[in-house]
Amino acid sequence: MVGGFFTAAQLLNHPVASAAVNVTLTFFQHAHLHPPMSKKRILLLSVSAGAGHMRAAEALRAYADLPEYAVEAKHLDVMDFVTAGFRKVYTDFYIKLVNKAPTLWGYLYQITNEADANSATEKFRRAVERLNTKPLLKEIAAFQPDAIICTHFMPAELLSRMLRKNTLHCPVWVQVTDFDLHRMWVHEHMTGYFAANDEVAFRMRAQGIADAAIAVTGIPIMPAFAQPLDRAECAHEFGLDAQRTTILLMGGGAGLGSLDAIAERLLTLEANFQLIVLAGKNAPALAALQALAKKHPGRLVPQGFTNQVERLMACADLVITKPGGLTTSECLAMGLPMIVNAPIPGQEERNSDFLLEQGVALKAFDRVTLEYRVCYLLEHPAKLAEMRDKARALGRPGAARQVLARVLNQIEK
Numbered sequence: 362m363v364g365g366f367f368t369a370a371q372l373l374n375h376p377v378a379s380a381a382v383n384v385t386l387t388f389f390q391h392a393h394l395h396p397p398m399s400k401k402r403i404l405l406l407s408v409s410a411g412a413g414h415m416r417a418a419e420a421l422r423a424y425a426d427l428p429e430y431a432v433e434a435k436h437l438d439v440m441d442f443v444t445a446g447f448r449k450v451y452t453d454f455y456i457k458l459v460n461k462a463p464t465l466w467g468y469l470y471q472i473t474n475e476a477d478a479n480s481a482t483e484k485f486r487r488a489v490e491r492l493n494t495k496p497l498l499k500e501i502a503a504f505q506p507d508a509i510i511c512t513h514f515m516p517a518e519l520l521s522r523m524l525r526k527n528t529l530h531c532p533v534w535v536q537v538t539d540f541d542l543h544r545m546w547v548h549e550h551m552t553g554y555f556a557a558n559d560e561v562a563f564r565m566r567a568q569g570i571a572d573a574a575i576a577v578t579g580i581p582i583m584p585a586f587a588q589p590l591d592r593a594e595c596a597h598e599f600g601l602d603a604q605r606t607t608i609l610l611m612g613g614g615a616g617l618g619s620l621d622a623i624a625e626r627l628l629t630l631e632a633n634f635q636l637i638v639l640a641g642k643n644a645p646a647l648a649a650l651q652a653l654a655k656k657h658p659g660r661l662v663p664q665g666f667t668n669q670v671e672r673l674m675a676c677a678d679l680v681i682t683k684p685g686g687l688t689t690s691e692c693l694a695m696g697l698p699m700i701v702n703a704p705i706p707g708q709e710e711r712n713s714d715f716l717l718e719q720g721v722a723l724k725a726f727d728r729v730t731l732e733y734r735v736c737y738l739l740e741h742p743a744k745l746a747e748m749r750d751k752a753r754a755l756g757r758p759g760a761a762r763q764v765l766a767r768v769l770n771q772i773e774k
Contacts, residue, residue, distance in 0.1 A: 401772060403765075404506035405436040406516035410455045413687040417512040417538045420581040424761040427584070432769070435504055439516050442497035459705050467706020474544045498523070507772045508552075509533045510764070512581075514545040524550035534768055537561055538580055539686040541711030542568070552771065555764050557686065558715070578764050579757025580690040583671070587694065587758035590675035599637070599662055601676050606634040606739065609677035611688065612641075612702075621649035623681075626728055628657050632739045637662045637673055671695065679738060679745065681731070684712040684722070690760070693721065696753030698745055700725050700734050721752040 403425060407418040418436045425434035440448045458466045497519070501509070508531055511517040523529035532552035540557045542564040553574045556562040562575050596603035610624060624638050640647035640663060650663035664673065674680070674695045682688050684701040689712060692699055699722040704713040716722035723738070725731035738745045 400431050400433040401507045401769060402504060403432055403434045403768065404501065404504055404509045405434060406439060406509060406511045406513070406520075407436065408439045408451070408513040408515050410440075410452045410513070411459075411685070413538050413685045414513040416583075416687045417536055417581045418510075420583045420761045421510060421512075421536075421764060423583055424581075424765055430765060430769070432765070435506075437497070437500060439497055439513070442500060459707075463705040467710070470543070470707030476544070501529075506531050508768050510536055510768060512536045512538055514543070514548075517546070517548050517551065521548035521550050532768075532771060534764075536581065536764060539708045539712055540689075540715035541708055543708070544568070553767065555760075555767075557690075560715070576763065576767050578767075579760035580686050581761035581764055582687065582691050582694055582758065584761075585669075585671040586674075586691050588671075590672060592675050595672040595675040598672065599664070599676065601635060601637070601662060602659075603676070606632075607677045607679075608634055608636050608735065609673060609680045609682075609697075610636060610638045611680060611682040612639070619649070620646045621653055623728065623731070624650060624661060625653055626732060627735060628653075628660060630732060630736060632736060634739065635660050635662065637664060637677065639664050639667070639670070639673070642666045678749075679735075681725075681735075684709050684716060686712055689716060689722075690757070693752050693756035694758040696749050696756065698722065698738070698748035698752055700731065700738075702731060703727075719751060719755055721748055721755055 403421075405418040405421055407414045409415055415438065422434045422436045424430065425432040440452055443451070455466075458469075497516075509516075509520065511520070511533065514535075517533065517535045520529055520533045524533065533550070534553050534555065535546060535548070535551050536555045537546050537557060540561065542556075542561050546554075547565070547568045547570065551570075551574070553576065554565055554570055555576050555578045556565060557577075557580050559577055562577050565575050566572055593603040595601075596607075601607060608627070610620065610627070612620070620638055620640055620643070624636060627636060638650050638661065640650055642665070644665075647663055647665045650661065654661040654663055667673070670691070674691065674697055677697060679700065680692050680697045681700045681702055682692065684699075684704045686708070689699065689701075699716060701713045701716060701722050702725045704710045704724070713722070713724055717724055723734045725734050738748075
């Protein structure tokens with residue numbers, strides 16, 4: 362030992378030092394063989410025909426962005442990559458149809474569910490979609506995803522053809538966003554499917570999907586709905602009385618009328634409750650509700666667009682809502698009983714049936730029925746409490762985590 366340091370010979374002969382040198386040398390010899398792990402890339406594809414599909418994709422992206430996941434997630438709306446004419450027909454026509462002619466939409470939902478996938482009509486429809494989505498395919502190729510999750514059936518259908526032709530080389534997963542399974546969700550060559558509940562999984566198997574490819578996860582919702590929230594704190598933020606029974610009204614239905622009209626009728630009831638009404642981006646509805654609130658001080662809280670719906674739900678004892686797959690999944694995660702209002706035929710009707718069968722919701726098909734249901738639940742707090750317990754038991758706040766875990770486990774094999 363010279364000057365407090367080992368000589369080269371002593372270093373090689375010393376057992377502890379020799380071992381340390383060997384470990385160090387081994388590390389440097391092999392470091393170039395194992396570069397730092399790059400983030401896995403997950404592409405989320407959706408369609409802005411209704412908000413639910415987009416919200417499911419955004420929920421997955423929000424979880425993927427958490428530090429615990431080494432994931433680069435990108436969410437694309439297919440409608441951003443199609444011609445203006447196609448977008449107008451696909452999204453605007455759908456929204457007008459469900460709002461103005463729900464019975465006709467229900468008919469189309471049924472006949473497309475029963476249609477032969479190999480019929481001339483279906484082949485023509487798929488050809489039109491392919492011709493109008495070429496820019497999307499370029500965007501997918503540029504991102505080079507390790508996996509793709511579709512929260513709408515249209516991109517799944519497009520990618521199924523690419524997988525069959527061997528022009529796409531990554532696994533594709535499908536997240537169904539309702540408590541029902543329409544035939545257009547089912548396509549060949551998909552790596553796996555995520556179902557909202559056991560019945561949807563059963564229907565998947567009946568359509569020929571392998572049991573091993575199916576996972577019952579629930580419908581992905583934002584992380585905020587999985588966090589414990591303090592009712593008193595949330596109520597204070599919105600000027601509400603935390604001790605008072607609170608009803609949250611989210612969206613009017615074709616059979617019930619405008620939001621302000623529904624709110625006005627509810628406020629004539631003798632029951633002691635406060636009412637929150639979500640108007641979203643509907644400025645005229647918000648203005649009408651604000652005028653109505655002045656006539657009912659301390660009872661009505663109008664709310665425009667907000668990204669804090671979970672905090673409003675934390676203040677509520679009962680929700681009146683359209684039975685979309687995402688909204689009802691959020692309610693279930695928060696343990697909230699529901700009155701589903703005027704569900705449109707098709708997926709909303711199927712969602713409504715599921716919620717009613719599970720005992721977490723009642724159904725209102727007109728204003729009189731809605732008033733009766735509200736009065737009944739407020740007069741029977743035990744029934745409301747029973748529905749709340751069932752809702753909490755049925756909720757799946759961790760759905761997005763389960764989806765990401767399954768996808769990441771598959772691509773890391």
